[in-house]
Amino acid sequence: MEDKIKTTTKRLDEKTEFIAVDFFRLLFAIGIVALHLAPMQDINETLNYFVVHVLTRLGVPFFFLVSGFFLQKKIQDVQKVKAYLARIFQLYVIYTVLYLPQIVYDDRKAGSFWVWNLLDFVRNFFLVGSYTQLWYFVGLIVATLLLYWLKNKLKLRDRYIAALVLVLYAIGTIGNAYIQPLQDRIDVPVGALEQLDGKYLLLWLYFRVFSTTRNGLFFGLPYVFFGYLIAKNRDKIARKNYLLLAVLSFMLMTGEAVVVHEVFGAAGSDMLFALLPTSVFILLFAAFVDCRKTERNFHLAKHLRSLSVLYFGLHKWIEFYFVGLLHRALGVELNSLSRFVLVVILNYIAAEVIIRMSDIRHFQWLRKLY
Numbered sequence: 001m002e003d004k005i006k007t008t009t010k011r012l013d014e015k016t017e018f019i020a021v022d023f024f025r026l027l028f029a030i031g032i033v034a035l036h037l038a039p040m041q042d043i044n045e046t047l048n049y050f051v052v053h054v055l056t057r058l059g060v061p062f063f064f065l066v067s068g069f070f071l072q073k074k075i076q077d078v079q080k081v082k083a084y085l086a087r088i089f090q091l092y093v094i095y096t097v098l099y100l101p102q103i104v105y106d107d108r109k110a111g112s113f114w115v116w117n118l119l120d121f122v123r124n125f126f127l128v129g130s131y132t133q134l135w136y137f138v139g140l141i142v143a144t145l146l147l148y149w150l151k152n153k154l155k156l157r158d159r160y161i162a163a164l165v166l167v168l169y170a171i172g173t174i175g176n177a178y179i180q181p182l183q184d185r186i187d188v189p190v191g192a193l194e195q196l197d198g199k200y201l202l203l204w205l206y207f208r209v210f211s212t213t214r215n216g217l218f219f220g221l222p223y224v225f226f227g228y229l230i231a232k233n234r235d236k237i238a239r240k241n242y243l244l245l246a247v248l249s250f251m252l253m254t255g256e257a258v259v260v261h262e263v264f265g266a267a268g269s270d271m272l273f274a275l276l277p278t279s280v281f282i283l284l285f286a287a288f289v290d291c292r293k294t295e296r297n298f299h300l301a302k303h304l305r306s307l308s309v310l311y312f313g314l315h316k317w318i319e320f321y322f323v324g325l326l327h328r329a330l331g332v333e334l335n336s337l338s339r340f341v342l343v344v345i346l347n348y349i350a351a352e353v354i355i356r357m358s359d360i361r362h363f364q365w366l367r368k369l370y
Helices: 019-037 045-053 055-071 078-110 114-128 135-153 158-174 180-186 190-195 198-210 216-232 242-262 275-288 295-330 336-357 361-369
Strands: none
Touching: 019 045, 019 055, 019 275, 019 295, 019 336, 045 055, 045 242, 055 135, 055 216, 055 275, 078 114, 078 135, 078 295, 078 361, 114 135, 114 198, 135 158, 135 216, 158 216, 180 198, 216 275, 242 275, 295 336, 295 361, 336 361
């Protein structure tokens, strides 16, 4: 199978391949590794802030957008939605089990009573995310369910859903990047509720239960919906200089990150207003990149998708058991950049081994990891 690629594709509905999107998925998956490992921490504080709180924040929104983009044709088919959600939940459970020893290790290190740790784990599993990066699976499940409900149960038109999700995203962003001035007022323990101003009680209850607005409602749903909307209106979306628009929007996003840090006192931010258009423009740019339709390229795209899931899922596990072992057992202390590079390399080796072994008859169960 090999088709000639039009280098002058004018509208998105003319595209029959999105190989470049899979390349960007892998790129942003490695970015998630950088987000969690802060590679520039020992080199330059300002550069590290840019990498961790600006550049790599593009990763998760891109994943949500791509999920919504490819979900568009399935969202009105209840059986396909169920199968999709079952697959995401399976990944979530598998990686939760994989990270259980680390969860227990962190709890014991914190010295909390085991009953409270268990209750906290149950809360996190269903409402927050069982481990560092695994909140994405919960967010994607919630966002998909909400979009299905809005489209098929409430039967809302897209323009009304767009207005709704923009309001939700604004609330979530204010409650994330811009809430630091209120944080000290609402961050009180249960036993000190008398210190809490009554007008902040609902905020206290929300953050006590959900911890953050970076979740499927305020974060996941807007991005999944706009990914869905792009796919649905692909016949109306023309080729433009989306790379330039993404760069300009990213510059605004960088400025916004500086503002929330310097003016609002945020140590970091998961959500920014300019993050939404920046991510959308990056997806549109990637979607319009033309690649030759060959068996080799389609195999490569599938391989990139598998690698991106394994990078996303395994990197904290690799860091804990392999890189952390160098320090705990051998006393070897790596600087932040060396630690990041080593995790990326080891994660790639582990991912390739898993993918290749999963082609062997008795190891096909490894495919459940990706």
